[in-house]
Amino acid sequence: MSLLKKLKLKESFTDTEQRIADYILTNLDDVPDMVIQQLAENTFTSHSAIIRLSQKLGFSGYRSFKVALIHEIQSNKHTPTNVDPNFPFLPMDGSMDIAKKMADLTIETIRKTLVKLEKDKLNKAVDLLQKADKIFLFGTGDSQIRARSYQNKLIKINKHLIIGDEYGEAAWNAMSMGKADCALFISYGGNSTNHRKIIKYLNSMKIPCILLTANTEQTTSKLCDLVIEVPYDEFDFFKVGTFSSQISFEYILNTLFSILYAREYTKNLNSLKRKTEAAKKWELL
Numbered sequence: 001m002s003l004l005k006k007l008k009l010k011e012s013f014t015d016t017e018q019r020i021a022d023y024i025l026t027n028l029d030d031v032p033d034m035v036i037q038q039l040a041e042n043t044f045t046s047h048s049a050i051i052r053l054s055q056k057l058g059f060s061g062y063r064s065f066k067v068a069l070i071h072e073i074q075s076n077k078h079t080p081t082n083v084d085p086n087f088p089f090l091p092m093d094g095s096m097d098i099a100k101k102m103a104d105l106t107i108e109t110i111r112k113t114l115v116k117l118e119k120d121k122l123n124k125a126v127d128l129l130q131k132a133d134k135i136f137l138f139g140t141g142d143s144q145i146r147a148r149s150y151q152n153k154l155i156k157i158n159k160h161l162i163i164g165d166e167y168g169e170a171a172w173n174a175m176s177m178g179k180a181d182c183a184l185f186i187s188y189g190g191n192s193t194n195h196r197k198i199i200k201y202l203n204s205m206k207i208p209c210i211l212l213t214a215n216t217e218q219t220t221s222k223l224c225d226l227v228i229e230v231p232y233d234e235f236d237f238f239k240v241g242t243f244s245s246q247i248s249f250e251y252i253l254n255t256l257f258s259i260l261y262a263r264e265y266t267k268n269l270n271s272l273k274r275k276t277e278a279a280k281k282w283e284l285l
Contacts, residue, residue, distance in 0.1 A: 003072050006057055016045055017053045024069070029094045032070045036062045076100070083108065085233040085244035102243070109247040112231040117255070124226055126259045128208050129159070132182035136173055138164040138195055139186035142242050143249060146186060150253045157261055157268045164198075174198045183209045188230070188245040190215035199223045212252055214245065228252060 001009075007021045023043045024031050031039065036047050039062075043050075047062075054065035073096075083105040089098045129135060135154070137147045144165060151161040164173040164183070177183065183202055185195055190213035202209050203223050211224040214232040221227045230248035261268050 029096045109244045113248045116229050128182045133180040135161045136164040137184045143186040146249045153257045185211045190218040190220045196220045
């Protein structure tokens with residue numbers, strides 16, 4: 001049985017030993033740096049009480065107990081755990097507990113997203129983006145932040161992206177699009193009434209639409225030329241944040257950008273060098 005589990009179970013612990021165990025579990029970030037005197041003061045106990053607890057757990061004393069505790073804490077950092085995407089951390093979690101859970105959530109979300117990706121869909125999406133004169137990206141709330149990040153990347157390879165929903169101009173932006181353009185929608189639930197109307201219009205005008213969503217059953221999905229699915233994890237409206245969905249969207253957008261870049265790698269790299277040199281010359285950077 002692991003040391004941390006023994007501390008949580010508190011089998012045959014006295015009241016004093018339970019208090020020490022609770023303090024250690026609540027302060028795993030700090031206890032490894034504490035000498036026995038500090039731990040005794042912080043738990044309102046004594047050196048002998050801490051040594052007795054260490055021996056009860058199978059160690060010769062506090063020093064060997066602390067070495068084992070540090071080893072287990074470090075090992076746990078590399079052991080993935082299941083994290084609730086709606087509530088990935090709890091109020092009693094320490095700083096490093098939260099850091100570990102967010103890392104696990106990020107890694108697991110990207111892994112799940114990768115499993116859902118299909119080579120043909122990725123290549124088709126990049127085909128549409130590559131030949132588009134202008135790219136219009138529609139996304140509201142947190143998704144619009146992803147749009148801005150993508151806009152910043154694309155401009156580096158001379159692809160100009162317009163954020164369609166910006167300033168409430170979604171309808172006007174949609175009506176300004178031509179057949180040589182491409183629309184990219186980011187919608188986790190895929191049930192935006194406004195987006196559905198715009199996609200219907202673009203569909204009637206034969207303007208290609210790509211949708212990133214977790215809900216492929218909505219009418220919106222069926223109207224688009226291409227749908228790239230993200231994992232359906234965040235099912236609770238009352239949640240801490242949209243961590244999982246935004247990680248998925250960011251990962252897919254980064255992947256699409258990278259494929260675009262790789263298709264004309266040397267050209268894009270040379271263009272970036274020229275721009276960087278020119279910007280330095282004119283002190284623009």
